[in-house]
Amino acid sequence: MLFSLRTPGKPNLGHMPPLNTLTATERDGIDRKNLFLRACRGEALTRVPVWMMRQAGRYLPEYRAIRATRPFLEVCKTPDLAAEVSLQPFRILGVDAIIVFSDILIPAEAMGMHLELNDAGPNLPSPIRSAADVASLRIFDPELETKFLPETIRRIVKSVGPDVPVLGFAAAPWTLACYMVEGKTKEGFSTVKSFLYHEPETFRLLLNKIALATIAYLRAQIDAGACAVQLFDTWCGELNLEDYEDFALPAVQQVIAGISGKVPIIYYTKASNHLMSAVARSGANVLSVDWRADLAALRKALSPKIALQGNVDPAVLLGPTGKIREATQSALSALNGIGHILNLGHGIFKQTPVENARLFIEIGQQTVVGSAGKTNQPTSAAYSR
Numbered sequence: 413m414l415f416s417l418r419t420p421g422k423p424n425l426g427h428m429p430p431l432n433t434l435t436a437t438e439r440d441g442i443d444r445k446n447l448f449l450r451a452c453r454g455e456a457l458t459r460v461p462v463w464m465m466r467q468a469g470r471y472l473p474e475y476r477a478i479r480a481t482r483p484f485l486e487v488c489k490t491p492d493l494a495a496e497v498s499l500q501p502f503r504i505l506g507v508d509a510i511i512v513f514s515d516i517l518i519p520a521e522a523m524g525m526h527l528e529l530n531d532a533g534p535n536l537p538s539p540i541r542s543a544a545d546v547a548s549l550r551i552f553d554p555e556l557e558t559k560f561l562p563e564t565i566r567r568i569v570k571s572v573g574p575d576v577p578v579l580g581f582a583a584a585p586w587t588l589a590c591y592m593v594e595g596k597t598k599e600g601f602s603t604v605k606s607f608l609y610h611e612p613e614t615f616r617l618l619l620n621k622i623a624l625a626t627i628a629y630l631r632a633q634i635d636a637g638a639c640a641v642q643l644f645d646t647w648c649g650e651l652n653l654e655d656y657e658d659f660a661l662p663a664v665q666q667v668i669a670g671i672s673g674k675v676p677i678i679y680y681t682k683a684s685n686h687l688m689s690a691v692a693r694s695g696a697n698v699l700s701v702d703w704r705a706d707l708a709a710l711r712k713a714l715s716p717k718i719a720l721q722g723n724v725d726p727a728v729l730l731g732p733t734g735k736i737r738e739a740t741q742s743a744l745s746a747l748n749g750i751g752h753i754l755n756l757g758h759g760i761f762k763q764t765p766v767e768n769a770r771l772f773i774e775i776g777q778q779t780v781v782g783s784a785g786k787t788n789q790p791t792s793a794a795y796s797r
């Protein structure tokens with residue numbers, strides 16, 4: 413059941429006092445961190461938390477104003493700027509979670525690769541192509557080599573207080589390996605797949621090294637105050653089930669086991685319908701899926717312990733508003749508030765009108781779902797851990 417809630421739960425952003433004078437809960441009556449963590453645990457809620465992947469980005473004029481004078485990597489590596497950019501969608505849209513502003517390629521540089529990063533995406537001019545290249549990669553100390561990231565998280569947490577969830581993130585090993593081996597995005601990822609098929613053991617060493625570095629990198633973010641972390645496996649859908657199970661899955665399981673129990677782990681997979689039986693064995697608390705996935709069917713198939721995040725098509729946010737309303741409410745009714753974090757199925761497009769992004773967040777926050785106290789009873793446990 414869905415109906416609209418107009419009074420409580422709507423952040424009064426127009427008259428927002430400075431962030432450091434009142435906690436967010438005092439300001440608008442919602443303990444966002446509590447809400448978020450309950451959703452991660454699979455609890456039934458009457459109002460779900462909502463945020464957007466790539467929510468700090470080029471669709472916001474305030475972000476573009478900063479980027480007009482500062483290169484992308486400089487923003488990432490300057491905690492004051494990175495914290496400011498991370499906070500923009502919270503201030504402007506009232507999102508329920510703040511993801512730290514950074515990029516999944518940052519650890520590649522810390523492992524010793526030369527990295528160029530801008531709006532068009534990453535470029536690694538000396539990609540990994542041999543066993544010697546893999547051996548040269550360092551498992552870095554995140555508090556030294558990437559200290560700007562935990563520092564940014566500490567500043568965000570200090571600014572918003574204890575009741576707004578701040579999310580850390582990293583690439584899943586396979587997706588980072590795709591960029592490290594290809595050097596940039598490529599249709600089909602022929603070089604990385606060829607590496608995997610020709611030298612499976614060397615490729616496993618690469619995934620293992622990335623996994624070890626990622627565990628330390630995520631732990632540093634958690635220690636700095638991230639209350640949940642997301643692993644981005646944007647390119648896992650390029651693999652068939654057998655190769656995913658053989659290579660990508662063990663590496664992601666290794667990362668999740670390495671930080672397990674500390675905070676909830678959200679695992680984003682794109683174009684992964686053919687992989688879900690294996691993705692469900694990753695150990696993640698929350699699976700984040702794109703718009704191709706059927707949330708209601710996944711809910712039935714998964715263990716009740718696994719929550720879901722998603723999955724409105726970011727193209728929908730280009731409008732019209734009736735379609736935004738329909739697609740958002742359809743995602744909400746698919747899970748009826750049970751173990752659901754509302755999000756897009758992939759990052760927000762840079763052409764998205766800000767008022768459409770705001771509408772998406774508002775619909776998420778104003779819609780009452782399910783019925784309090786209802787428990788999560790899956791009809792089958794085909795994908796249970």
Ligand code: CP3
Nearest residue numbers: 465466467468469470514516530531532533597644646759
């Ligand atoms: O988009 C995804 O698939 C999510 C995973 C991912 C991120 N970066 C996370 C991220 C991927 C695949 C990247 C690589 C990357 N980095 C790309 C995509 C290129 C490709 O292969 O298709 C691009 C364009 C970059 C550079 C980059 N990263 C920019 C210009 C920005 C600023 C925001 C924007 O979209 O304009 C980012 C930020 C970024 N990348 C965040 C995350 C989680 C920041 C936090 C957030 O707001 O979500």
